[in-house]
Amino acid sequence: MKNLMNTALVNKILIENDIFGYADYESLPIDKSFSTKPNDFCNVVKLFPITNIRILEEEAIDHIQHLEKNYFKERIKNLPMNITPEIMREVLTEIGFTVGTYQGYGLRIPGTSNLLPFLNVNTKQLIENFPTRTFRHQYAVAFEGWNTKFHIDHTTYDTHGYRCMIPINSPVHIVFKENNKDILYCLEPGFSYFVNIANMHRAFHPYKNPRINLSFQMNSAKLIKSVNKLNPVEWNFTEEKYKNFNLVSQVMY
Numbered sequence: 001m002k003n004l005m006n007t008a009l010v011n012k013i014l015i016e017n018d019i020f021g022y023a024d025y026e027s028l029p030i031d032k033s034f035s036t037k038p039n040d041f042c043n044v045v046k047l048f049p050i051t052n053i054r055i056l057e058e059e060a061i062d063h064i065q066h067l068e069k070n071y072f073k074e075r076i077k078n079l080p081m082n083i084t085p086e087i088m089r090e091v092l093t094e095i096g097f098t099v100g101t102y103q104g105y106g107l108r109i110p111g112t113s114n115l116l117p118f119l120n121v122n123t124k125q126l127i128e129n130f131p132t133r134t135f136r137h138q139y140a141v142a143f144e145g146w147n148t149k150f151h152i153d154h155t156t157y158d159t160h161g162y163r164c165m166i167p168i169n170s171p172v173h174i175v176f177k178e179n180n181k182d183i184l185y186c187l188e189p190g191f192s193y194f195v196n197i198a199n200m201h202r203a204f205h206p207y208k209n210p211r212i213n214l215s216f217q218m219n220s221a222k223l224i225k226s227v228n229k230l231n232p233v234e235w236n237f238t239e240e241k242y243k244n245f246n247l248v249s250q251v252m253y
């Protein structure tokens with residue numbers, strides 16, 4: 001019971017202070033000709049193929065060596081709120097974003113949507129030629145054992161736009177609550193995806209090699225079509241290690 005209370009409280013603080021949204025910091029105007037309500041979209045939608053994924057991986061490994069580990073530190077300074085850095089740290093730790101299991105690397109000049117000047121050409125082209133305007137580009141790197149609790153990142157897409165993920169070197173594992181069941185989606189490299197992070201979800205990384213996920217916000221829902229809904233992975237027929245993560249989720253929730 002204590003855990004449930006803590007998780008509920010932590011989620012309340014997360015949303016009220018817009019911790020994953022950073023208010024309107026680094027955001028762009030959102031195309032309002034589409035819905036901004038999460039319930040109007042499927043949880044994971046395949047957008048289009050990414051054919052040069054191997055080159056993007058090489059570039060990502062090179063970029064990460066040059067990028068600073070200051071993602072949250074840099075951005076949370078800009079939140080309009082009364083929350084202390086200590087509470088912030090407690091909330092992030094409680095949800096599962098801990099030092100050693102997860103690290104974000106911003107790809108733009110802080111405070112802008114302009115990409116850092118030293119980024120390599122393929123990554124730059126992918127982002128600059130993307131069919132929507134994009135912002136808050138980052139590599140979300142997860143290490144073996146990363147395993148978050150259920151949460152939502154924010155409640156609507158009015159300010160923050162729509163999350164796009166491009167798994168670079170390893171599948172991204174995300175579990176959504178659908179009809180009170182845990183439904184696992186496995187996002188394979190080679191495609192871009194919309195991920196409905198304003199619905200209840202959690203994520204984990206079960207592999208030894210760190211996972212690099214190129215993630216950013218799209219300012220429009222024009223690419224998101226429910227016909228391209230990604231089919232969930234059947235939990236009952238998956239590898240043993242997935243089952244273990246499923247059990248952890250039941251305990252953690």
Ligand SMILES: [Fe+2]
Binds near residue numbers: 151152153197201
């Ligand atoms: Fe999330």
